Amino acid sequence: MIQSSLGVGIAFLFLLTMLSLLWWMLHVPPIIPQVVARAHREVEALKSILIPTQGMAYSERGVEVACRLGTEQDATLIFLYVIEVPRTLPLNAEMEEEDKEAKEAISHAEELAALHKMKSVSFVVRSRSAGEEIIKVAREQNADVIIMGIRQHVGLKENILGRTSDIVLRKSPCEVIIDKLPGEET
Amino acid sequence: MNDNTDIVTPSQPTHELRRDISVWGSYMWGYADVGADIYAALGLVIAAAQGAASLAFAAAGIVYIMIGFAYTELASAYPIAGGGQYFALRGLGDFWGFVTGTALLLDYTIDIALFSVASAGYVNFFLPYFGIDPTHFILTLGSLKINYLWLTESLIFIFFLIWLNIIGIKESSLFNEVIGAFDIFIESSVIVFGFLFAWKPEFLVQQWQMSFPTLHNFMYGSSLGIISFVGLESISQAAQETKRPATIIPRTSVTLIFTVFIFATAFSSLSLGVLPWQTFAEHIGDPIATLAHAIPYIGLIAGPVTALLGATILLISANSGVMSASRLTYSMSEFDLITRWFNKVNPKYKTPVRTIVVFSGIGIIEMLLSFMTPQAMDTLGNMYAFGATLGYLIVFIALIRLRFSDPYTPRPYKMPLNIKMRYKDRTIDFPVLAIFGFLGVGTILFEVILTHKIGRIAGPIWVLLGLLYFIYFRKKNNMPVTKSIKRNWEAHQMDVLTSAEEFDLAEEYRLALKERDEKLKRNGQTKPEK
Numbered sequence: 001m002i003q004s005s006l007g008v009g010i011a012f013l014f015l016l017t018m019l020s021l022l023w024w025m026l027h028v029p030p031i032i033p034q035v036v037a038r039a040h041r042e043v044e045a046l047k048s049i050l051i052p053t054q055g056m057a058y059s060e061r062g063v064e065v066a067c068r069l070g071t072e073q074d075a076t077l078i079f080l081y082v083i084e085v086p087r088t089l090p091l092n093a094e095m096e097e098e099d100k101e102a103k104e105a106i107s108h109a110e111e112l113a114a115l116h117k118m119k120s121v122s123f124v125v126r127s128r129s130a131g132e133e134i135i136k137v138a139r140e141q142n143a144d145v146i147i148m149g150i151r152q153h154v155g156l157k158e159n160i161l162g163r164t165s166d167i168v169l170r171k172s173p174c175e176v177i178i179d180k181l182p183g184e185e186t
Numbered sequence: 187m188n189d190n191t192d193i194v195t196p197s198q199p200t201h202e203l204r205r206d207i208s209v210w211g212s213y214m215w216g217y218a219d220v221g222a223d224i225y226a227a228l229g230l231v232i233a234a235a236q237g238a239a240s241l242a243f244a245a246a247g248i249v250y251i252m253i254g255f256a257y258t259e260l261a262s263a264y265p266i267a268g269g270g271q272y273f274a275l276r277g278l279g280d281f282w283g284f285v286t287g288t289a290l291l292l293d294y295t296i297d298i299a300l301f302s303v304a305s306a307g308y309v310n311f312f313l314p315y316f317g318i319d320p321t322h323f324i325l326t327l328g329s330l331k332i333n334y335l336w337l338t339e340s341l342i343f344i345f346f347l348i349w350l351n352i353i354g355i356k357e358s359s360l361f362n363e364v365i366g367a368f369d370i371f372i373e374s375s376v377i378v379f380g381f382l383f384a385w386k387p388e389f390l391v392q393q394w395q396m397s398f399p400t401l402h403n404f405m406y407g408s409s410l411g412i413i414s415f416v417g418l419e420s421i422s423q424a425a426q427e428t429k430r431p432a433t434i435i436p437r438t439s440v441t442l443i444f445t446v447f448i449f450a451t452a453f454s455s456l457s458l459g460v461l462p463w464q465t466f467a468e469h470i471g472d473p474i475a476t477l478a479h480a481i482p483y484i485g486l487i488a489g490p491v492t493a494l495l496g497a498t499i500l501l502i503s504a505n506s507g508v509m510s511a512s513r514l515t516y517s518m519s520e521f522d523l524i525t526r527w528f529n530k531v532n533p534k535y536k537t538p539v540r541t542i543v544v545f546s547g548i549g550i551i552e553m554l555l556s557f558m559t560p561q562a563m564d565t566l567g568n569m570y571a572f573g574a575t576l577g578y579l580i581v582f583i584a585l586i587r588l589r590f591s592d593p594y595t596p597r598p599y600k601m602p603l604n605i606k607m608r609y610k611d612r613t614i615d616f617p618v619l620a621i622f623g624f625l626g627v628g629t630i631l632f633e634v635i636l637t638h639k640i641g642r643i644a645g646p647i648w649v650l651l652g653l654l655y656f657i658y659f660r661k662k663n664n665m666p667v668t669k670s671i672k673r674n675w676e677a678h679q680m681d682v683l684t685s686a687e688e689f690d691l692a693e694e695y696r697l698a699l700k701e702r703d704e705k706l707k708r709n710g711q712t713k714p715e716k
Contacts, residue, residue: 001482003385010452011377014452018374018445026209033689036689045697047701
């Protein structure tokens with residue numbers, strides 16, 4: 001004979017709680033192989049992302065890719081615009097147009113970062129070689145990865161990567177990710 | 187060896203312990219120990235806390251939950267044999283590691299003695315069915331009367347457990363797994379049938395109102411309540427033989443914490459809703475049988491079933507004592523807290539045979555003492571309370587210290603309720619709950635010292651005797667006594683995680699150390715001592 005409805009409720013709750021606890025305990029997540037763990041953790045450890053930008057559409061896609069990559073681990077974005085100064089001019093030469101372009105490109109990149117609520121720092125630097133300057137900043141800022149958007153359209157005889165990307169790929173002190181959209185078929 | 191010696195990586199013995207414990211096995215090592223405590227303590231707590239026994243269990247349970255959370259964090263972060271001793275060693279150094287190890291060793295040897303005797307006592311319930319009256323087997327030695335049948339049964343049980351633990355962790359774990367599953371089923375059945383067919387909430391309320399204890403009685407009841415929760419440590423003692431310990435231990439520990447808490451509060455509430463508290467006070471030795479007798483449908487078979495339950499649950503608890511005492515001392519030996527002679531694994535069975543035999547032998551001596559004088563049982567019970575609370579108190583301090591000194595080791599589980607704070611250019615999660623846990627256990631240790639006359643003398647004497655050995659051993663081997671031997675903990679931790687196949691955590695640890703080293707390099711600092 002049932003003694004009280006409260007007792008029935010407690011008995012039911014007891015059984016439900018016990019079974020739920022044991023079910024949860026016995027369902028252990030699968031083992032993660034070492035190589036998978038390494039890949040997973042190393043990407044997760046990317047806390048400082050350097051993004052050279054040129055204000056072009058492909059550069060801004062690079063910024064967006066960096067934002068998406070860095071969101072989960074709350075990475076810091078380092079935006080870099082290098083004004084390449086020809087050797088015929090002094091480094092501090094008047095280059096009003098280039099300065100304006102740089103400010104605009106950095107502003108677009110910062111807007112994207114703000115959209116993702118990410119921390120960012122920006123540099124506009126003058127140099128003889130954009131590639132060499134990117135490497136220098138990557139070293140100074142201890143970047144974990146460089147993400148570069150590159151030109152979409154490349155002529156048949158042209159080098160796909162271009163001079164800057166080539167230098168960065170060869171000399172980078174850290175991981176490099178190149179983002180290139182598919183070109184039109186020629 | 188002195189402070190200027192090179193940093194050493196804790197040695198890996200020639201033969202390693204074998205990882206054979208599954209998730210159910212890990213859970214059962216803890217349950218085996220704690221389950222028996224509740225079985226034995228229910229009557230004592232009700233007798234002391236009377237109508238508020240459920241509240242006493244709940245109050246003790248809250249402290250127990252905090253202890254459980256602390257052990258879950260530490261055992262999953264440092265999945266290696268040694269338990270509290272190892273955590274104290276890592277957090278506070280060799281001296282405190284030894285003190286904690288000695289306090290916990292006291293409990294495990296008492297586990298072996300008390301629970302094998304109690305288990306044999308329940309077996310005696312069945313002997314009259316075979317025409318044997320156990321009360322006839324009395325040996326009189328002067329004023330001393332010894333039941334030699336009971337003594338022989340207890341000895342047989344301990345020798346059986348020694349053999350079982352020697353032949354393999356898989357075998358001893360299987361023993362717990364099967365018997366533990368049966369015990370959980372029986373205990374759950376008593377609770378479900380009891381609440382359905384015998385529990386009267388109005389009776390519980392009436393006892394609460396009419397028989398509320400004095401503050402002293404309530405405090406005494408809750409201090410007994412915490413003793414009934416002792417045993418979760420066993421999960422961490424078996425960590426070095428558990429498959430994927432960092433993944434499995436948080437699950438088994440959390441499940442154990444809550445199942446034991448549920449069992450304790452359910453049994454006490456059920457008991458007081460079925461029978462008057464005075465009935466349990468009169469049957470302190472067999473509270474579950476007393477309860478089961480009063481429940482319709484199962485009352486008829488309650489006697490033999492609960493006797494069988496008692497015999498088996500207490501036996502696996504003694505088994506847990508044999509395993510835990512041997513792994514604890516194996517770990518103490520590995521870290522030069524006791525002689526290295528104990529740090530040997532049998533090449534065939536992959537078990538620490540020397541520690542199993544020697545420290546179960548100490549359990550046998552304690553058992554023999556308990557037969558010689560009725561006071562010995564009380565003494566052991568009191569010392570048990572002292573050892574557990576002292577060990578837990580140091581573990582809480584070690585947990586807080588390790589959050590600062592070793593923030594790099596991945597913690598798959600962290601005690602809840604943390605406050606973020608900056609410490610040495612790094613964000614640290616300060617464990618607020620560990621402070622409450624420390625205060626809770628500290629209060630209970632105070633209660634133990636205040637209310638357990640024998641425990642407050644015998645417990646510290648055990649620890650002091652241990653310390654005398656420690657001083658002798660360290661001085662003899664030219665090792666520091668108050669300071670710690672420098673060890674390469676980082677390499678050791680990496681070895682532990684890799685050998686446990688916890689690759690994800692090993693990678694997380696490697697990258698955390700790398701990030702620290704790079705930061706130090708940038709700031710022109712040198713690496714800290716490992």
